Amino acid sequence: MTELRRVHLNNKSWRDQRGWGLTPLEAAGLPVGAAVGNLHAVSLKPAAIRGNHVHPDSTEWFLLCGGPAEIAWQEGDQSTRQETVQSDDIPALYQVPPGIAHAIRNLSDQEIILLAFSDALARQTVRCPTSLFEEE
DSSP: OOOOOOOOOGEEEEEETTEEEEEEHHHTOOOTTHHHHHEEEEEEOOOOOEEEEETTTTEEEEEEEEEEEEEEEETTSOOOOEEEEEEESSOEEEOOOEEEEEEEEOSSSSEEEEEEEOOSSSSOOESSOOOSSTOO
């Protein structure tokens, strides 16, 4: 089964007395000058869910800023749903391969931010026929 992968930020992130910073495109392994498709930022209010879709033709990365949050994913028509919880508020970058349905739910009592980008200038987004979260 193909996995959603947490990308380790290592030397691509830093923290000081003002807060944190990072270079997500470098952390994603995209070469300098690479075309990045559909860069967007969204917020998730407490208990809100984003996603419940799949990109059959492109890889997507999302940077979760805040937390905790639950991330669910599923490959193709497989019935095996997987999940992980990002339990702290440290920024986390995830790589979603083509064909992996994914969704993020805010478990925090505060609004959190999600920055997403892909490796395709024009990508297809297909809604999931059912939610990856049962309680939705």
